[in-house]
Amino acid sequence: MTETLSHTALITGASRGLGRALARELARQGWNLLLDARHPAPLEAVRAELQTLTHVQTRSGDVGDAFHRQELLEAAQTLGGIDVLINNASMLGPSPQPDLLSFPLDILEQVYRTNVIAPLALIQTLEPQLKSNACIINITSDAGQEVYAGWGGYGSSKAALEHLSAILAVERSDLSVYWVDPGDMRTDMHQAAFPGEDISDRLLPEESVPGILQLIAQRYPSGRYLARALPARNQ
Numbered sequence: 260m261t262e263t264l265s266h267t268a269l270i271t272g273a274s275r276g277l278g279r280a281l282a283r284e285l286a287r288q289g290w291n292l293l294l295d296a297r298h299p300a301p302l303e304a305v306r307a308e309l310q311t312l313t314h315v316q317t318r319s320g321d322v323g324d325a326f327h328r329q330e331l332l333e334a335a336q337t338l339g340g341i342d343v344l345i346n347n348a349s350m351l352g353p354s355p356q357p358d359l360l361s362f363p364l365d366i367l368e369q370v371y372r373t374n375v376i377a378p379l380a381l382i383q384t385l386e387p388q389l390k391s392n393a394c395i396i397n398i399t400s401d402a403g404q405e406v407y408a409g410w411g412g413y414g415s416s417k418a419a420l421e422h423l424s425a426i427l428a429v430e431r432s433d434l435s436v437y438w439v440d441p442g443d444m445r446t447d448m449h450q451a452a453f454p455g456e457d458i459s460d461r462l463l464p465e466e467s468v469p470g471i472l473q474l475i476a477q478r479y480p481s482g483r484y485l486a487r488a489l490p491a492r493n494q
């Protein structure tokens with residue numbers, strides 16, 4: 260059965276951290292949601308939490324897996340298409356992060372598959388179900404632009420994601436393409452990036468949500484944005 264729903268967002272990596280924070284706020288605003296993450300139980304907990312607010316579908320799987328991306332396409336079809344795709348799922352790599360000359364190349368391939376190939380592959384797979392003037396949000400990082408020792412794997416993958424996003428924006432001017440740095444956030448990934456350190460001074464991911472939702476609502480020109488430099492105007 261095809262349900263025709265007005266606004267639908269697909270968020271990858273929505274079982275915790277920034278993805279869950281985005282899902283919660285979009286649900287509160289009445290968006291219909293298609294969510295993924297690899298582990299089913301935490302993803303199901305998000306669905307159970309949000310289903311009282313809106314229509315939520317979940318598909319557990321790895322964004323790097325073509326079969327899983329096909330499942331997301333089929334779910335998108337049942338929802339009548341996608342207005343907003345948020346490529347949020349990401350892989351840091353080893354913790355602590357090794358220098359480049361000792362970086363295990365098999366893990367570097369996984370980092371690139373998750374952070375670079377999978378977002379593009381998901382856009383390619385979903386293209387038939389992207390509504391006109393759809394919005395693509397690729398979550399990047401300051402590590403994609405700044406040079407930090409020890410951040411060569413993850414950082415270079417985010418740099419590649421940024422360049423890819425910029426070229427997509429030029430090639431597809433009919434889409435709104437945003438690559439967004441959410442800023443440091445108190446999440447599992449950030450703790451893994453700083454193992455053993457006290458990260459309690461970092462802002463929660465909820466602080467990065469209003470700016471991202473403002474991009475969606477206001478449809479600024481395609482480009483790179485800092486989530487926290489975009490305070491929501493209308494909330």
Ligand SMILES: NC(=O)C1=CN([C@@H]2O[C@H](COP(=O)(O)OP(=O)(O)OC[C@H]3O[C@@H](n4cnc5c(N)ncnc54)[C@H](OP(=O)(O)O)[C@@H]3O)[C@@H](O)[C@H]2O)C=CC1
Binds near residue numbers: 274323399440443447
């Ligand atoms: N935290 C920070 O300080 C910063 C984060 N970012 C970026 O923000 C985004 C969100 O990060 P954050 O919330 O901290 O991350 P978290 O580690 O807290 O959450 C990651 C989410 O993605 C899911 N996920 C991870 N790998 C995959 C995969 N291969 N396929 C599908 N789902 C996956 C996880 O669930 P599961 O494990 O079940 O798959 C989880 O739901 C990322 O793109 C990150 O690079 C950018 C700058 C700073």
Ligand SMILES: CC(=O)[C@H](N)C(=O)O
Binds near residue numbers: 401402443448450452
């Ligand atoms: C994962 C992190 O903690 C990092 N600060 C980043 O910029 O992505």
